[in-house]
Amino acid sequence: MHRSDSRSSGGGLRTRRPVAAAIIVAALLGACGGGGSTDEAGKGSADSSAEGSSTEVEMRLIAFKPESLKVPVGTTVKWKMTDAGFHTVTSGVITQESSGVSAQPDGKFDSGRIAQDGSFEYKFDAAGTFKYYCDIHRATMSGEVQVG
Amino acid sequence: MKQRNAKRVATVGVALTLATLTAACGGSSNEGSAPEDTTPVETTVGESTSVADGPDTGAAELRATLTGLLSEHVYLAALATGAALRGDTPGFTAFATALNGPSNSNTSDLVAGITSVYGAEVGKAFDGLWRSEGHIPAVVAYTQAVAKKDTAGATKAVNDLLAYAKTFGTTLNSVNENLPAAAVEEGVKMHATTLKAVIDAQAAKDATLTATTLRAATKHMDDLADAIAGASVKKFPEKF
Numbered sequence: 518m519h520r521s522d523s524r525s526s527g528g529g530l531r532t533r534r535p536v537a538a539a540i541i542v543a544a545l546l547g548a549c550g551g552g553g554s555t556d557e558a559g560k561g562s563a564d565s566s567a568e569g570s571s572t573e574v575e576m577r578l579i580a581f582k583p584e585s586l587k588v589p590v591g592t593t594v595k596w597k598m599t600d601a602g603f604h605t606v607t608s609g610v611i612t613q614e615s616s617g618v619s620a621q622p623d624g625k626f627d628s629g630r631i632a633q634d635g636s637f638e639y640k641f642d643a644a645g646t647f648k649y650y651c652d653i654h655r656a657t658m659s660g661e662v663q664v665g
Numbered sequence: 666m667k668q669r670n671a672k673r674v675a676t677v678g679v680a681l682t683l684a685t686l687t688a689a690c691g692g693s694s695n696e697g698s699a700p701e702d703t704t705p706v707e708t709t710v711g712e713s714t715s716v717a718d719g720p721d722t723g724a725a726e727l728r729a730t731l732t733g734l735l736s737e738h739v740y741l742a743a744l745a746t747g748a749a750l751r752g753d754t755p756g757f758t759a760f761a762t763a764l765n766g767p768s769n770s771n772t773s774d775l776v777a778g779i780t781s782v783y784g785a786e787v788g789k790a791f792d793g794l795w796r797s798e799g800h801i802p803a804v805v806a807y808t809q810a811v812a813k814k815d816t817a818g819a820t821k822a823v824n825d826l827l828a829y830a831k832t833f834g835t836t837l838n839s840v841n842e843n844l845p846a847a848a849v850e851e852g853v854k855m856h857a858t859t860l861k862a863v864i865d866a867q868a869a870k871d872a873t874l875t876a877t878t879l880r881a882a883t884k885h886m887d888d889l890a891d892a893i894a895g896a897s898v899k900k901f902p903e904k905f
Contacts, residue, residue: 579793602832615762656796
């Protein structure tokens with residue numbers, strides 16, 4: 518980026534060049550600033566609110582990825598289904614028992630069965646830690662959203 | 666509790682080590698052994714006259730381990746369903762725990778085996794799949810429905826198992842392209858079908874039929890073990 522530097526070469530024209538440079542810089546800054554995120558590596562971000570991993574959880578390979586997500590109050594989290602078969606996003610906890618796994622839903626949210634390429638969204642309006650699990654794959658598929 | 670898992674995985678590990686070392690030491694003086702000779706030959710690590718068991722010993726060991734575990738799966742499942750049908754709650758709990766408990770169980774041993782080959786992420790996925798509500802709980806649900814003569818419940822349980830078979834096939838294919846999804850799905854469907862026959866025979870209190878169907882259900886697992894072992898060796902030849 519060019520700086521309005523008085524040490525640039527030239528005689529009488531020297532006093533005008535820094536001003537011109539400043540104008541050019543200001544124009545460039547005006548063109549680049551504001552609106553969505555900057556285009557890095559050729560990828561534009563169509564929606565500045567869709568920061569990818571910060572508000573989304575992917576259901577892939579029988580797991581929630583990431584398993585733990587931190588978001589501010591008022592955030593809508595989206596779970597995206599990549600796996601074959603079905604998953605659920607059910608609030609509550611699971612308990613490992615000697616002969617199996619039992620689930621204790623708390624009723625806050627339940628997506629029902631989500632098929633491949635489907636999704637589920639939930640808005641977290643209160644602070645706290647919200648645990649959830651997949652009701653079909655209770656043994657290993659659980660996650661949490663930390664809101665605050 | 667992890668000792669049983671570690672022991673089984675260690676058994677595979679020892680076998681692989683022996684295979685590698687004996688192969689490195691070269692063949693024996695009895696090189697006239699017929700190809701069909703499958704008698705295991707005792708070797709000592711580092712012994713110059715040790716016999717090379719062949720390049721596929723690790724693969725054979727994996728296949729044998731998987732066959733053993735999947736056969737055990739069928740036997741324990743049948744023991745659990747038999748206990749449930751005769752109203753033996755302590756027996757059912759004991760067999761179900763041995764089958765599907767969080768540790769020191771048939772399921773945990775299978776998971777350990779898969780993890781040792783495919784790594785932790787796939788091992789955990791396999792664990793979640795194997796313990797899916799559509800698998801063993803569906804078998805239990807079928808058993809309970811049969812006991813109560815609940816046709817709708819039995820049908821739902823069977824449908825859950827069939828859906829599980831499809832998901833299982835697709836998921837395994839996603840982690841190992843050498844395992845065709847349709848073939849795995851068919852293998853799991855066959856497993857469900859043959860185990861269902863065992864449960865039906867148990868419910869009918871037909872001991873002869875129970876024994877016959879149980880043998881068939883167990884024998885079928887040879888094919889599934891063979892497919893998984895073969896595909897695993899193909900994907901990770903360096904591990905075998």
